[in-house]
Every structure is written in C-alpha cells, then in structure tokens.
Amino acid sequence: MTAVVETQDKPVAATGAPLLSVRDVRTYYGNIIALKGVDVDVHPGEIVTLIGANGAGKSTLMMTIFGSPQARTGSIVFDGMDITRMPPHEIARLRIAQSPEGxxxxxxxxxxxxxxxxxxxxxxxxxxxxxxxxxxxxxxxxxxxxxxxxxxxxxxxxxxxxxxxxxxxxRLLMLDEPSLGLAPLIVKQIFDAIKELNRTEGLTVFLVEQNAFHALKLAHRGYVMVNGVVTMSGAGKELLANPEVRAAYLEGGHH
Structure with missing residues (x-):
C-alpha cells in the first residue's frame, strides 16, 4: 500500500516500511501514565508533526523514542531494529538526532x-x-x-x-518545540531551514510543536495528541482545514 503525501513541489510517496514505527507505547512517570497506547509512523523523507496542548504528552513521546524514560509496554522500531529498551547513547549512534525542548x-x-x-x-x-x-x-x-x-x-x-x-x-531529526518563545521572524527562518533540508536532502523529520499552524503547514502528515492519546491523524493540509483542529489549536491564532 502506498500513501502519497503532498509537498509544495512534488508528492513524496511514503512506500514500504516506516523508518520509525511506534506501536501501543505506554510510558509512566512513577504511577502516572503519560502515554496511553500511542501509535505513530514516520516514513523516510517525510516531515511528520505531533501537535497538541501543553501537557498532552508530546515531549514525553519524543523522550521515550530516545530511551529516557523507556516505554513500559509497546514497541519502538527504527529501520527494522527494535530500540524500545536501548539506552539513549546507543540510539544516538543509529543516527537519530534530537534537538530537545529548552x-x-x-x-x-x-x-x-x-x-x-x-x-x-x-x-x-x-x-x-x-x-x-x-x-x-x-x-x-x-x-x-x-x-x-x-x-x-x-x-x-x-x-x-x-x-x-x-x-x-x-537519518531522523527529532525537534521538540523549536518555535517555543521565539519571535515570528525567527520561527519562519527555522521552519524554512527544516523545509529546505527536507526538500534538498530528503531529511526525515519528526516535529513536536505547539504552534499548530506552522507545524501543519510544514508537515506532510500530522498527529493530534490529547492527554497521552493520539486522537486524530492525516495529511498536514487536511488537519489544517479540519474544524475540530481549527477550533482547538488555531482559533485566535494564525489563519
């Protein structure tokens, strides 16, 4: 099955196995469950974004993929290799790079x-x-x-x-809240740079972002997270146009 994701220049065919596959992942902080069975895929050459309110669990998913904290249950597979129980320094050696929040x-x-x-x-x-x-x-x-x-x-x-x-x-660049606290002009420069790297080098990007408007405009596909659960997914353009997404994340913001 071939999913086609739209870019402004040409569609990118997301064929074959995902580069990153997160399946039924549950992550806890002590007794508190932060991720409640999350499924996310990122195919080679895609920009995929995860949007949601503050505290939805977005950064927790990013950190869980990178091995700290580790998922209590479920699996995280990168390029066919199960990395669920790997320590962060070994994950980094697989050429997964993270630009963390803060x-x-x-x-x-x-x-x-x-x-x-x-x-x-x-x-x-x-x-x-x-x-x-x-x-x-x-x-x-x-x-x-x-x-x-x-x-x-x-x-x-x-x-x-x-x-x-x-x-x-x-091979996979993970960006956690790159626009947080920055002036709009700087945000535009950063998002333009990500887009350029993806367009010219086919860099695969997984982006966690509170600025839903910029993130969905940039991304081929997006996921919406609410309270540790993925509630919606689809093409970036579809989610931008979705009335529920607009009401929850875009009203009063950019249009």
Whole structure:
C-alpha cells in the first residue's frame, strides 16, 4: 500500500516500511501514565508533526523514542531494529538526532565547540563540510562562531541546537518545540531551514510543536495528541482545514 503525501513541489510517496514505527507505547512517570497506547509512523523523507496542548504528552513521546524514560509496554522500531529498551547513547549512534525542548546547548562552549560536540558521533570525519552547510543554513551562527552559547539570543540558541543535531548527519531529526518563545521572524527562518533540508536532502523529520499552524503547514502528515492519546491523524493540509483542529489549536491564532 502506498500513501502519497503532498509537498509544495512534488508528492513524496511514503512506500514500504516506516523508518520509525511506534506501536501501543505506554510510558509512566512513577504511577502516572503519560502515554496511553500511542501509535505513530514516520516514513523516510517525510516531515511528520505531533501537535497538541501543553501537557498532552508530546515531549514525553519524543523522550521515550530516545530511551529516557523507556516505554513500559509497546514497541519502538527504527529501520527494522527494535530500540524500545536501548539506552539513549546507543540510539544516538543509529543516527537519530534530537534537538530537545529548552535547547540545552553547552552554554560555556563557543558555537563552534557546540557543533564539534554534535559531530563527535561521526568522529569529526565530515566536520569542515558540515560546518559550512549549517553556516549556510543559519548565517547568524557563522557570525557568532567564536561566541559562547550562553551569550546568544533565544533564537540563535535554537538555531545552534538544530545545527548541533544536524552535525551528527541524522537519518531522523527529532525537534521538540523549536518555535517555543521565539519571535515570528525567527520561527519562519527555522521552519524554512527544516523545509529546505527536507526538500534538498530528503531529511526525515519528526516535529513536536505547539504552534499548530506552522507545524501543519510544514508537515506532510500530522498527529493530534490529547492527554497521552493520539486522537486524530492525516495529511498536514487536511488537519489544517479540519474544524475540530481549527477550533482547538488555531482559533485566535494564525489563519
């Protein structure tokens, strides 16, 4: 069965097995169940977004995929390999890269040193080439390359967090709330960069985002999460047009 996902340039055929497959995943914090049997698929070359209100469980799913916390039940399969019980450092070696919520850059290190940390998984083999690529994508980082991470603006720190993740040459880039707390112009720059990487390099992206409008415009497909349960899924454009989604996540926001 072939699902076709629309992009602005040409449709991407999501054929064959998903790159990432989450099945019936339940995650707990102590006795509190945060994810209640979640199913999500991400096919190679897709941008897939997960939207929902604050506290819906979106970041928990992202962290569970990355092995901390681990799923209590269910399975997470990446490229045919079961990673449900793997520790985060082994998951990172499979070239799954994460730009976590709150950015978490190394504030005392320079921009360049942060990028070196990202490249260390790849033993710095392609460092010069990849640094040029992320500096082209985010020219502001080039200007700030000798500055400490902690002295950057919020938007620059977010660009650095994404650039650091890209230095690992990921097969799957996971972005947790990249637009949080940023000015609209910076948000546009970041989303444009993600779109460009997907278009030119076929980068597969899984995006958790409260800004439903931007996320659904960017994504080929989307999932809606409410209280630890996926309640809806479909093409990004379909969900943007869906009256329930509009009422819950878009009213009073962008149109």
């Amino acid at each position: 950015r978490r850059i190394f504030s005392r290190m320079t921009v360049l040193e942060n990028l070196q940390m990202g490249a260390s998984l790849d033993n710095m083999k392609h460092f010069d080439e990849d640094v040029e690529k992320v500096f082209t994508l985010f020219p502001r980082l080039k200007e700030r390359s000798a500055q400490r991470g902690g002295t950057l603006s919020g938007g620059e720190q977010q660009m650095l967090a994404i650039a650091r993740a890209l230095m690992a040459r990921p």
